Amino acid sequence: MGVGTKTMLLQFVSFAILFLLARVGLAYFTSLDGIWLPIVSAVVATVLAPQFKVFKTDEGDKICMRWIFLKNVKILN
Numbered sequence: 001m002g003v004g005t006k007t008m009l010l011q012f013v014s015f016a017i018l019f020l021l022a023r024v025g026l027a028y029f030t031s032l033d034g035i036w037l038p039i040v041s042a043v044v045a046t047v048l049a050p051q052f053k054v055f056k057t058d059e060g061d062k063i064c065m066r067w068i069f070l071k072n073v074k075i076l077n
Helices: 003-029 036-048
Strands: 051-057 060-066
Touching: 003 036, 003 051, 003 060
Parallel strands: none
Antiparallel strands: 051 060
16 A cells, blocks of 8 residues: 555544544534534534645655644654
8 A cells, every 4th residue: 555545544534533523522512403514524524634745755755744733743654
């Protein structure tokens, strides 16, 4: 599996987990229903999900993560 594929999977899994948590939490604590519940959940998950990017260096491809709760960029490999 390539580095780009791993990055896409990490991005998707982090978004999916946050989307499901936001959807369950919003359904439990608010009175949102219909189309508004998944729309608000998607916006919340998009804002809170970490972003993964691949950078090519002399040593090889590096996966970097930037997140709203971290001050610096974190290099994963």
